[in-house]
Amino acid sequence: MNVLVFGATGAAGGSVLRACLDSPQVDEVRAIVRRPLAVTHEELRVFIHRDFLDYEAVADAFDGIDACLFCLGISVRQTSGEAEYRTITHDYALAAARMLRRHSPDAVFHFISGQGTALDSRMMWARVKAETERDLIHEFGAVCWRPAFIDGANSDNAPRLYQAMRPAFRLLRGLRGMYVAGEDIGLAMIQSTRDAERGRITGNREIRAIADRARGRGSARQQTGG
Numbered sequence: 001m002n003v004l005v006f007g008a009t010g011a012a013g014g015s016v017l018r019a020c021l022d023s024p025q026v027d028e029v030r031a032i033v034r035r036p037l038a039v040t041h042e043e044l045r046v047f048i049h050r051d052f053l054d055y056e057a058v059a060d061a062f063d064g065i066d067a068c069l070f071c072l073g074i075s076v077r078q079t080s081g082e083a084e085y086r087t088i089t090h091d092y093a094l095a096a097a098r099m100l101r102r103h104s105p106d107a108v109f110h111f112i113s114g115q116g117t118a119l120d121s122r123m124m125w126a127r128v129k130a131e132t133e134r135d136l137i138h139e140f141g142a143v144c145w146r147p148a149f150i151d152g153a154n155s156d157n158a159p160r161l162y163q164a165m166r167p168a169f170r171l172l173r174g175l176r177g178m179y180v181a182g183e184d185i186g187l188a189m190i191q192s193t194r195d196a197e198r199g200r201i202t203g204n205r206e207i208r209a210i211a212d213r214a215r216g217r218g219s220a221r222q223q224t225g226g
């Protein structure tokens, strides 16, 4: 399959990219980023782009795609407020999904939201993510992923404290509802694409279960406890 990755310079997207490059199921990986990637690979094509509301300049990246893995996102603390957070979280994703439909109508759109996402949340970020999930599922049959703590690739964007705390977070590894390795999200997205899933939301435990299944360790149903 051919996949298009957004957010590949980030913690989640960097790990998803690695999972795709390592997967025998994936033939070609394209990444749309606003700055160069450190990784090079014969199966990887990188498109440097600036305007994430208008993808005409990188239209070629959307041709012949089977799955778009949208890992672009931002912490609300890194924005000026709701308007900017909504533009990056909701509008960028919807613009990418629209472009994908025009160029690869059969492709699936995967979106990373996060644990705690809910339309009635008191937290603004959780409501905006929920509205994004709702609109992506309604308009495009998207598959949405709600990871808890992602143990992902090194990201320049992560606060120093967060980077320093990462070894401590790894102590959570045994808690299937609280921790997920970033590459497991990529494995789960690839598996879900192979299974032709559409219009669903998947929580942390099930992400890990699907990744285990993709590696050939147990069935998704057996692994959802814990």
Ligand SMILES: NC(=O)c1ccc[n+]([C@@H]2O[C@H](COP(=O)([O-])OP(=O)(O)OC[C@H]3O[C@@H](n4cnc5c(N)ncnc54)[C@H](OP(=O)(O)O)[C@@H]3O)[C@@H](O)[C@H]2O)c1
Residues within 6 Å of the ligand: 006, 007, 008, 009, 010, 011, 012, 013, 034, 035, 052, 071, 072, 073, 074, 075, 088, 112, 113, 114, 115, 146, 147, 148, 149, 150, 151, 152, 155, 156, 157, 158
């Ligand atoms: N990390 C976690 O534990 C965790 C847990 C649950 C959910 N999530 C969600 O997963 C998603 C990715 O998180 P992450 O931890 O990977 O974040 P990250 O390390 O900060 O990476 C974010 C990615 O999005 C890109 N991006 C951000 N703002 C952009 C903008 N205005 N224009 C273009 N690209 C932009 C970044 O590009 P640049 O490198 O160019 O800035 C980077 O590639 C977010 O939606 C986050 O809420 C994360």
